[in-house]
Amino acid sequence: MTTQQTIGFIGFGAMASRMGDNLKKAGYALVAYTPSGKGGDGSTPFLPSPADVAKKADIVLVCVPDDEALAAAMYGENGALAGMHANQLLLNTSSVSPEATDALQKAGQDKEICVIDSPVSGSTPEAEAAALVILAGGDDALLARAKPVFDCIGKTTIHAGPSGSGARLKLVINGIMGAGLAAVAETIAYGLAAGLDRSMLFDALGEVAVISPHHKRKIRAAKEGDFTPQFPTRLMQKDMRLLLDAAARQAVPMPTMAATTQQLSLTRRAAANEDYSALIGVMEHIVANDA
Incomplete structure (x- = not known):
């Protein structure tokens, strides 16, 4: 599949960068943000804030280590939610608490942003081989929208149930x-x-x-x-x-x-x-x- 869509990564560490490589191979463009402002091999543009990434991206994919990092990346005037528009897709692949997951879903709903909790099962070898298992929470229509992205980074997607079930x-x-x-x-x-x-x-x-x-x-x-x-x-x-x-x-x-x-x-x-x-x-x- 070839597409001109842009994926905006919030967090671009060991797992996310390997996901990004597979998305680039499929024809997606990438932009990214990391708290350090650094990362990658120079082929992916890094922007100064999550909000800037969200404004440039068609789909936002967040991959951060914990609840605190998720909150810092999503909320506030420089957070991703501040840069997103109604009906934009936000894929949260982070492994975070159910409470943080539910809070992000509610915040997205308030702005009419489409949030899918989609943590992944697998480590860096699976990420590199596009063999992750995506654990997705959300309704069927949302998952259908995200399927092209999930198919690029994983071998299968499990629909775990409604929002929050993936986490x-x-x-x-x-x-x-x-x-x-x-x-x-x-x-x-x-x-x-x-x-x-x-x-x-x-x-x-x-x-x-x-x-x-x-x-x-x-x-x-x-x-x-x-x-x-x-x-x-x-x-x-x-x-x-x-x-x-x-x-x-x-x-x-x-x-x-x-x-x-x-x-x-x-x-x-x-x-x-x-x-x-x-x-x-x-x-x-x-x-x-x-x-």
């Missing part, structure tokens, strides 16, 4: 991802402490069906001590914190998720900007000096 589904998925990694890290630590050969142990876990493909990728990297960030610890820990808060609001007990959050808080202290699988390294270090 809530993302917390479910990331909770499973975080708890699964914690289980892997703990049991690897046991195996090492019990005297199993390290190389055999890591390789064996790559062969068994009980380990997800995602976690097998993390185990392979951890075997080499490679925690190059595909999903930084600080973001995984943030998502676990959001899940715990959201679950508490629904009076849903989550003892497993609470314990995982504590482990990731420890890992964030040690390796905030490394991949969240650094938890495997932390656990290995704990048992490394055992006789």
Whole structure:
């Protein structure tokens, strides 16, 4: 598909820049804003504020790390909403709280802006390969408008339900991802402490069906001590914190998720900007000096 539409990125980090590359390949033009005012390889124009990006873009795509960054990018005289017009499409791919998601939907509705919460499942390899899974909340007509963009950055789009459902589904998925990694890290630590050969142990876990493909990728990297960030610890820990808060609001007990959050808080202290699988390294270090 070729189009002359312009996508305005608010946030242009590791995930967004890879999405942008795939949108450029499909014929879209890009403009972007980052809080630092820097980024990219020079082929994407960077503008001084989110409002400026919104004015230049046909569709705005926001990809920022947390609720605070979303608020700073969306609201106020320089925020994206100030530069948007009625019926313009705003795609929020950020992983943020349900409350922040609902607030943005309400603010957009007040200005007749069409907001879709559309966080993505996948890390930088999936973003680069246009193989993300988009978790979209909104009505059918809005999702149909966004489909050409989603098809350029992802392999499939899940219609999670009405507005806000995508953000809530993302917390479910990331909770499973975080708890699964914690289980892997703990049991690897046991195996090492019990005297199993390290190389055999890591390789064996790559062969068994009980380990997800995602976690097998993390185990392979951890075997080499490679925690190059595909999903930084600080973001995984943030998502676990959001899940715990959201679950508490629904009076849903989550003892497993609470314990995982504590482990990731420890890992964030040690390796905030490394991949969240650094938890495997932390656990290995704990048992490394055992006789």
